Amino acid sequence: MNNFTYYNPTKIYFGRDTIKNIGREMRERGVKKALLVCGRQSIFSTGVYDQVSSSLIGWYVDFIRFSGVQPNPLLSKVEDGIRLARQEGVDAILAVGGGSVFDSAKVIAAGVEYEGPVWDLFTGQARIKSALPLFGVLTLSATGSEMNGSAVITKADEKKKWGIVSRHLYPRVSIIDPSVQAWLTKRDTVNGAVDILSHVFELYFDGSKSGELMQEYSEAIIRTVIKNIKILLENPADYEARAQMAWAATLALNNSNAAGRSGGDWATHDIEHSISAFYDVAHGAGLAVITPAWMCYVYREDLHTFARFAQKIFGINSGTVEEQAQEGIRQLREFFREIGAPLSLQDLGVEYQDLENMAENAVQARTLGRLKPLQRDDVLAIYQLAWDQQGLNKRECDSYD
């Protein structure tokens, strides 16, 4: 077990009818005026906006609305938010929405306190030294942003979808009412499930040799997602399933299943981010395509863990360790097929001739991943594996299925 520090000061309200607490929590922390960051539509049609604004008004917290944040949130939009926050003299940021809204709100909160261009915080030219206090009401469980210090933003002109992490970006309070997720589309629900799984995979398959308790936690999250997404595809309003999925999403990326391990692989995320930078593809959809291809390309680096995954998640106990590892990946792809996730880059509308540029863009002179460090050509090979549904049969996984 590696040394680690664990610190997660976000206070969570979880459950039905909990949104009403947001005004009191902000007021008690001295907030007078907040920038309410949100997306385009759903919070208005589902009544979430009304619940939030009633609570704020009831507790005398003034607020100004900043709407229109999109999936794969853009730097340009964040910059607009920073300008508005300064102009209005707000003393807190309130995210009301899903991961894109939370991530945008975080970068606005840090950007208001930084004098230079906010992108400096992504390039490493400057560090986040402070941020306005951040609060949130979550409407789509997927990214885990409600209880961590991470944010991912896209700089469209340079096709860069990059992330930052800072202890200043933890929300003070996040409210998760799973019942408001009953209205999510099937596609958003499925993409959310894939995103949760992907976070766990990044931590689970990082080549770390210690921390079995955390591996068990990760397996518990994976089983929970696989079980409950199937329930939700039958009945999107099943509260218990929504609640299990929502808490699984938070736990998947709040560091609670990472203690003493290596910090994650993250190559799959980097490889996916480059797709989203070229195409308007939902993060979860891209992950569903890249994950099996990445696994197929790297599993021989840690046969033991891939076989363990097959055993613990899919109950595969026969065959050699290598056969088990392969069967686990095949079953995962079957699961993605079953829940209607996309299975190839073709399904996402990606053009074959862009793969080289995407690989170049993903790597950007770095090496990706930890389990197997990946160069440009490795990433290209993974894109090619993911290109069509036959790719995985022909290449690295010769005996794949």
Added chain:
Amino acid sequence: MNNFTYYNPTKIYFGRDTIKNIGREMRERGVKKALLVCGRQSIFSTGVYDQVSSSLIGWYVDFIRFSGVQPNPLLSKVEDGIRLARQEGVDAILAVGGGSVFDSAKVIAAGVEYEGPVWDLFTGQARIKSALPLFGVLTLSATGSEMNGSAVITKADEKKKWGIVSRHLYPRVSIIDPSVQAWLTKRDTVNGAVDILSHVFELYFDGSKSGELMQEYSEAIIRTVIKNIKILLENPADYEARAQMAWAATLALNNSNAAGRSGGDWATHDIEHSISAFYDVAHGAGLAVITPAWMCYVYREDLHTFARFAQKIFGINSGTVEEQAQEGIRQLREFFREIGAPLSLQDLGVEYQDLENMAENAVQARTLGRLKPLQRDDVLAIYQLAWDQQGLNKRECDSYD
């Protein structure tokens, strides 16, 4: 899944050579002078005291030593600590030791800020409204006190071993260096393991019908403890096993496996506390005796969960649900026997004629537990079941073994 709030602001340093951080963490939070609460011997012989004092001196944090805290810590000792803390004008409390030291330090931290007798905070005559900031260096993983807001203290003259919980009692920073636990005696290691398991059992067998993800987390902790205690009995200095046990102890009672459930049963703890109030018995030793008896007395209230426990922990898949439940309890008792835990009240030196008084004392006009609410006569029956190793065969568990 029930509604819940989750908030745990304790910052954890975990791993080898981490004790050196204590001075800086206290200094950065403005501490000038601390009361260093500790036990009798071990921190001096193991070098922990030297590491702590060097760090404090290096960061110019003044401190006054308050040593001599014992297992089953006493109210009278806490009162001495409160007097000394006031007299010396300290602005923080630093616990250096195991759960008894942490619990004493917590109550001192709250007592300094409360004008009346500190026992008022236990009887409900007063609420904890503030406490001095609390820091800790852990030397025995068992109670989970390093990352929660609970404390248990014994008022010897009234034979009351009672607990309090408050958000003001979370340590600001706790340091867990598993390597310093290599010197623990076999008995302390075993008692610690039983204590960890018992915390999980209280949350796992609380009759709650929802929160399967949290049940999976609890099972992961149980398996981790069962596996690693056996390694430690072979090699007390195995770092990886110490580390897994230490993190399991923290996770078992920091609320991270309780989200959305019912808050725990806690009858076993209450029944054990009454033993410790009459006899100088280690908490873990008492729990090893009471747990199987309690399980045997109540398992029919939730056959499903007791059968699940048998399946998930001991791999018992044949037989009826009732047979599986019984076999799970039997295997747990076998495990306790294997690790050398006491198996009966006789083993603990308890006199049969005290059982009635102990039952009276445990209940004190309340009802204990949640899964099956227990009156005085129920508690007496459990003590009788636990009296000798034959007890469990004769009574409630007719077909027990």
